[in-house]
Amino acid sequence: xxxxxxxxxxxxxxxxxxxxxxxxxxxxxxxxxxxxxxxxxxxxxxxxxxxxxxxxxxxxxxxxxxxxxxxxxxxxxxxxxxxxxxxxxxxxxxxxxxxxxxxxxxxxxxxxxxxxxxxxxxxxxxxxxxxxxxxxxxxxxxxxxxxxxxxxxxxxxxxxxxxxxxxxxxxxxxxxxxxxxxxxxxxxxxxxxxxxxxxxxxxxxxxxxxxxxxxxxxxxxxxxxxxxxxxxxxxxxxxxxxxxxxxxxxxxxxxxxxxxxxxxxxxxxxxxxxxxxxxxxxxxxxxxxxxxxxxxxxxxxxxxxxxxxxxxxxxxxxxxxxxxxxxxxxxxxxxxxxxxxxxxxxxxxxxxxxxxxxxxxxxxxxxxxx
Amino acid sequence: xxxxxxxxxxxxxxxxxxxxxxxxxxxxxxxxxxxxxxxxxxxxxxxxxxxxxxxxxxxxxxxxxxxxxxxxxxxxxxxxxxxxxxxxxxxxxxxxxxxxxxxxxxxxxxxxxxxxxxxxxxxxxx
Numbered sequence: 001x002x003x004x005x006x007x008x009x010x011x012x013x014x015x016x017x018x019x020x021x022x023x024x025x026x027x028x029x030x031x032x033x034x035x036x037x038x039x040x041x042x043x044x045x046x047x048x049x050x051x052x053x054x055x056x057x058x059x060x061x062x063x064x065x066x067x068x069x070x071x072x073x074x075x076x077x078x079x080x081x082x083x084x085x086x087x088x089x090x091x092x093x094x095x096x097x098x099x100x101x102x103x104x105x106x107x108x109x110x111x112x113x114x115x116x117x118x119x120x121x122x123x124x125x126x127x128x129x130x131x132x133x134x135x136x137x138x139x140x141x142x143x144x145x146x147x148x149x150x151x152x153x154x155x156x157x158x159x160x161x162x163x164x165x166x167x168x169x170x171x172x173x174x175x176x177x178x179x180x181x182x183x184x185x186x187x188x189x190x191x192x193x194x195x196x197x198x199x200x201x202x203x204x205x206x207x208x209x210x211x212x213x214x215x216x217x218x219x220x221x222x223x224x225x226x227x228x229x230x231x232x233x234x235x236x237x238x239x240x241x242x243x244x245x246x247x248x249x250x251x252x253x254x255x256x257x258x259x260x261x262x263x264x265x266x267x268x269x270x271x272x273x274x275x276x277x278x279x280x281x282x283x284x285x286x287x288x289x290x291x292x293x294x295x296x297x298x299x300x301x302x303x304x305x306x307x308x309x310x311x312x313x314x315x316x317x318x319x320x321x322x323x324x325x326x327x328x329x330x331x332x333x334x335x336x337x338x339x340x341x342x343x344x345x346x347x348x349x350x351x352x353x354x355x356x357x358x359x360x361x362x363x364x365x366x367x368x369x370x
Numbered sequence: 371x372x373x374x375x376x377x378x379x380x381x382x383x384x385x386x387x388x389x390x391x392x393x394x395x396x397x398x399x400x401x402x403x404x405x406x407x408x409x410x411x412x413x414x415x416x417x418x419x420x421x422x423x424x425x426x427x428x429x430x431x432x433x434x435x436x437x438x439x440x441x442x443x444x445x446x447x448x449x450x451x452x453x454x455x456x457x458x459x460x461x462x463x464x465x466x467x468x469x470x471x472x473x474x475x476x477x478x479x480x481x482x483x484x485x486x487x488x489x490x491x492x493x494x495x496x
Contacts, residue, residue, distance in 0.1 A: 268456045279450065286446035288454070292418040295454060 001138075003111075004091035005055045005063040006364075007048060008098045008132075010038055010172070038099040038171055040258050040275070041241050043184045043221050044194025044205055047102045047171055055095070056369040058107045065365045087138060098132030102180055103168035104190050110135060110162050119159040126164045174273045174280050181239045181256055185219035193221045193239075202235075205242060223259070243299060255282075260299040267295060376407045377467060382414030382421055389424055396428055400437045407437060408470050412444020417451050425452075429460050440470045 038047060048065075055063055086094050093114075095107065105124065114122040114135045124133040167189045169180040184191040185201060193203035202216050205224030210216070213230045220235030222228065223242035231249040234240060240257040247265035257263065258275040273280045276298030277291035290296035376399045381388035399407045409428055414421065425441070432439040441463045443449040449465070452458040464470040 266456065267454050268459075269454065272450075272454075279454065281446070281450045281453075284446045284450065286450050288447045288450045289416055290451075290454070292416055293422045293451060293455075294419040295422075295451070 001092045002090050003058075003060065003093045003095065004086055004089075005058075005060050005095040006086075006097070007051055007055075007063060007065050008096065009048070009065065009067045010099065041194075041223070042102070042171065042177065042180055043191060043203070043239055044223055044242065045184075045191055048099055050102065050191070051097050051099070052367070052369060054105065054107050055097075058095075058111070060369060062366055062368050065367050083136065092138040094136045096134050096136065100132045100172050101168055101170045102191070103131050103133065103164060104166045105131075105133065105164055105168070106166075107133075110164075113162050117160045121159050122162050123159075124162040124164050126168050128170075131164060131168055131170075175282050178237075178254070178256055178271075178273065178282055181221070182219070182237050182254075185221060185237065185239070195221065195224070229265075243301075245299065260301060262297045262299050264290075264295045374405050375471060376405050378407060378409050380409055380411030380414060380421070380424075382411055382417070389420065392424065393427065396431060400431055400435055400439075404437055406440065406473075407432075408440045408442055408467060410442040410444070410467055411448060412442050412466065414444065414448060417448060422451075422455055422457075425457055426455075429457060432461070440464060440473060442467050442470050 052063065083094065095111075103124070103126075110122065110124055110133065114137075119135075120137045120139050122135045124131045167183075169176040169183075169189075171177050171180065180189065180191065183189040184193060185203075195203040195205035195208075198204050199218065201218035201220070203221045204210070205222060205226065207225040208222050208228070209226070210222065210228045211230040211232070214228045215233040216222070217233065217235035217238075219237060221239045222234060223240060223244065225242055226240050226244045226246070228234060228240070228246045229248040229250075232246045233251040233253070234246070235253065237254045238252045238256075240246060240252060241259040241261075243260050244257050245262045246252060246257070247263050247267065249265055250263050250267040250269065252263075252269045253271075255269045255272045255274065257269070258273070261274050261276050263269065263274065269279070271282045273282060274290075274296060277289060277296050279288045279290055279296065280286070281288070378392060378395055378399070381392050396407065396409070399405065409425070411417070411421070417425075428439060439461055441452065441457070441461050443452060443463050443465060449458070449463060452463050457463075462470075462473065464473070
């Protein structure tokens, strides 16, 4: 049976609408939705890469990468007509992964379970609910396409869900994300920090610059090219991702600082998540705007942004040990038409168009796994 | 005998003259009256650079005096900003004026240190 795989990345539009259109609304809000997105690195690792590696181990040589462009699709899955298009292209079984969780899942075991239980749709879940990973058979794909609506949830339709008992964290939850950071730093999960371990449980990425008076308390991670200024304290259980600047005397403890974030001098970041000029308190769930007070901001990237790929950014061609080397093989016509000069490494599509006509806002990219 | 409180609304997002006015009121309150002062910025949506500066000045003015200064954050966002700037480690911060007014009664019943830790406990951190 022909198996295909799709990874759905939550759309960047959600992020942009919060960051740029309604910054004041965000500042005043409490318990608002996450303001970071699933492609943000965790200890230097890309969760998408980890899923790609698992898909590659399943024997697949390529996958589709798409972005859920509508808010309701983030928690749903793919547009039904997109599934129908997969069915028309000969895919008889489709693995759909929504990039909202990090799970150390053996996809072969999921596939085995799916076959043995004879489900049309098998959704993976753990004790806390769905993990955003499911397998759909031909009939379920076709049915979804004909009805232009999804078949009901597997549990409702009598399908047996796949009970995952391994390690999983939902990366769109700031709290679980921080738990994943802690587990990665202490070796409680398979994710390892990307960098050199300069001493026990202290990892530093390439090109990071730490002043002599900086105090790093393990377990901690400092990402590549990050600058930590004099008198700052990092850790314990802190993760400062790549290309950040931590001001003099600032303490980052049990917190995560996402890439390209600047933090001013003398701050106390404790049990919080910082993304550019925004800060989420993990205990209270309050999201504060640091910019009006000059306490933090987003550092502008000097390199030109690769437009068009946006949140569906295909990982760069860097080949880390143990991670699959990926290259953009083809971009469907619809994706190219909406993003004309965006995919320099993309070659014209030689595969049948994988962009369903009714899902023009949802570009699909085919990624080769090597 | 009940000690009178002085409640000063914080001139959030206002102009220089307003800020100078608060500063003056605060100085008078600290130097002359000797009454506890509550600086209430619950009407502020978020705190800006000048607001933080003024709050730090309030803290500096109160330092070394017998007069008590309390802050009323009014929202979680403001409270987070006070934590991040470490102001909350210098001055007791409350969610509402009512909470702040209850401060002496609690203090009378409990040791001051116990009060401080209980006031600053985050939900779920017990």
